[in-house]
Amino acid sequence: MSAGTGPVPLAAGAERPPSTEYDVALLDLDGVVYIGPDAVPGVPDALASARRDGMGLGYVTNNASRTPEEVAAHLTDLGVAAAPEDVITSSQAAATVVAGLLGPGGRVLPVGGPGVAVALIAAGLTVVDSADDHPDAVVQGYGKEVGWAQIAEAVVAVRNGARHVATNGDLTVPSPRGPLPGNGALVAVVQGVTGVPPLVTGKPDPAMHAECVRRTGARQPLVVGDRLDTDIEGARRAEAASLLVLTGVTDPTSLLAAGPQRRPDLLAPDAAGLLVPHPAVEDTGRSWRCGAWLVRTAEGHRALELASSGDRPSGGDGLDGLRALCVANWSMNPDDGVAARVVAADGRAAEALGAWGLVPARR
DSSP states (O other), X not given: OOTTTSOOTTSSOBSSOHHHHOSEEEEXXXXXXXXXXXEOTTHHHHHHHXXXXXXXXXXXXXXXXXXXXXXXXXXXXXXOOOOGXXXXXXXXXXXXXXXXXXXXXXXXXEESSHHHHXXXXXXXXXXXXXXXXXXXXXXXXXXXXXXXXXXXXXXXXXXXXXXXXXXXXXXXXXXXTSOEEOHHHHHHHHHHHHOOOOEEOSTTSTHHHHHHHHHHTOSSEEEEESOIIIIIHHHHHTTOEEEEESSSSOOHHHHHTOOGGGOOSEEEXXXXXXXXXXXXXXXXXXXXXXXXXXXXXXXXXXXXXXXXXXXXXXXXOSOHHHHHHHHHHHHHOTTOOOOOEEEESSXXXXXXXXXXXXXXXXX
16 A cells, blocks of 8 residues: 555554464564564464464564574474474575576675575575685675674675675664664674675565465465564565564554554554454544544644543553554654654553653643
C-alpha cells in the first residue's frame, strides 16, 4: 500500500489469532525467539501452540555468524523444533549474490563468524585467508571473534579493488545487557577507512523473505520481527504482513516515529501475540479509540492527548493505548516519520506513558 492512500497500519488489528489467519510465520531470531543464548520467556511454548494451530514456521536471520545447522540445533535446544532447511541466514543471501556477481570459483575473503565462510563454500566460491590472496570480494558478517586483524584485511582488500559486500547493516544486536555493536557498526569502519560504500544483501532486501516463502510454500506469510529497519521494512518490501514484538531493539518511542515503510500491521509484547486476536483502533474523525484508551489532538493539533476511559484498563496486553497513539500519529503524518508531542489527560495515562518510555506531560 502506498503511504497516505491505504489503510493506516495497526488500525485494522486482527479479529482472530494470527496463527489461524496466516499460514506461515517468518520469524526473526535475535530479539524475537532468543536473546543471546537464552529463549525469550514463553516464546518456545507460544511457537509450539502456533504450530498446533496449523501455522508453519520459518526463521530468517540477519545474524551471519552461524550456519543453519548450528542455528537449528540452538533452537532445538531451546525447545523450538527446527531443521536446517527451516533457517535462512544473511550469509546465505550474501553468498548467492556474490556467486551471481563473480561466477563459480570467485575468490572471496570472509570476515565474520564461521557461517560466512561455510555459506560461501556452499555457493561454489573460493574462500581465501588474506588480502594478499587477491580476493575479488570481501563478504563481511557478524561474528563475536571479529577484531582488528580481520577488519584490517578487509580494508586492504577493498582498497585494492575487492567488492565489499555486507551480509546486513544492523548497527546493534540485542543482548541481556542491552544493545551491543552489530555487523553494521563494523561495516561502517571498513567503509569509513576505504570510502567505498558496501553492497548490503540482508534484510530489508526482500530476497531473504522471498526465499523463506519459496521453501515453506507460504501463501499468506506473516513476518515477525523486533526491528523496524530490517524486519518491518523488509516485510513491506516483500509485500507481506508484519507483526512487531517489543522484546528486542525497537521501543515505543521509535515505533511512534516510524516512517511509512516501517509501520507494522500488528503489535505485541512478544511472539505470543501470534496466539491472540489484536484489537482494532477506531477512528471517529476527531479521536482514536482502542480498548479503554482514547487519543485526541491537543494544542492546536501539535500534540496528542492520551486519556483512559471508564474503569482502570484491564485484560489485553497493555498496549492498546500505544496502538491508538501510533494510529493517530501516523494518520496525522502519513508520509513522514515524525512523532507528535504526547500529553497525558489523567494519572492513568501518565502512568502508561511512563511505562512505554514516552515522556508524559500531564495537562
